[in-house]
Amino acid sequence: MRIGLLGTGPWARATYAPALAGHPGLRFAGVWGRRPEAATELAERYGVAAYADVDALLADVDAVAVALPPSVQAELAVRAAEAGRHLLLDKPLALSAAGGRAVVEAAERAGVASVVFFTTRFQKEPDAWIEEQAAVAGWFTARAHWLGAVFTGDSPFAASPWRREKGALWDVGPHALSVLLPVLGDVRQVAAAAHGPADTVHLVLDHATGASSSLTLSLTAPPAAAGAEVELRGEAGVSVMPGSSESAVAALSRAADALVRAAGTGRPHPCDAAFGLRVTEILATAQAGLTSARG
Structure with missing residues (x-):
């Protein structure tokens, strides 16, 4: 090709x-x-x-x-x-x-x-985890923190005009949704949306399976606090998305x-x-x- x-x-x-x-x-x-x-x-x-x-x-x-x-x-x-x-x-x-x-x-x-x-979705360990959790019934809730330091650290993307304008919702929000939707189903309702510090936003989502999720998204986190994590809780217990070993x-x-x-x-x-x-x-x-x- x-x-x-x-x-x-x-x-x-x-x-x-x-x-x-x-x-x-x-x-x-x-x-x-x-x-x-x-x-x-x-x-x-x-x-x-x-x-x-x-x-x-x-x-x-x-x-x-x-x-x-x-x-x-x-x-x-x-x-x-x-x-x-x-x-x-x-x-x-x-x-x-x-x-x-x-x-x-x-x-x-x-x-x-x-x-x-x-x-x-294309990193080996997280993708395998998403597939495994999607096959598990009874998830009750999930939380996702996707905290970047693009505007507070030394990032080559800090000068990006569209990121400056649209912020974390549009830049790292897609990452969080790409993990949650295959596991918890489509979003029926954005139940709450609130601003946090700088470009930080907090969302509460109602999913088709009846589960809810909360998302905290930012590109202005302190560098020491930056990172991404997703945690699921339900009948099967607690499951946390693994990190990736790949570039x-x-x-x-x-x-x-x-x-x-x-x-x-x-x-x-x-x-x-x-x-x-x-x-x-x-x-x-x-x-x-x-x-x-x-x-």
């Missing part, structure tokens, strides 16, 4: 480019970016072509991987799907339900495969595996664009609640 990379930022350089270049089932064919000089630099590092025109890249590949801000991603994903290209996307899928729905509809019309890279590059390589399989079999992956849309819809509902709470 010939695949092109859209994006040249820190996530593209640190994760996407090495994962695509090292994947045995892909041929890394080229890079396009909004800054031509950055695209040229990244492409030269991996010995691939740099494209000044995104449509020219689309004409030369079977699939695209997108490492761009979500509002830009949604527009280009529609364009790529309409060109018949399979989609390896990042979270969040879009910054509005309408934007996410446009991606899903374009992929369905074109009959292309899609996978959204929710990092935790994001290894996880993205698994997501690429999933895209190749979905494209070859026609069977959608659980983390396809439709799942990405559902996560976006829940985030948009929570955002509305936060806006209303602030008056």
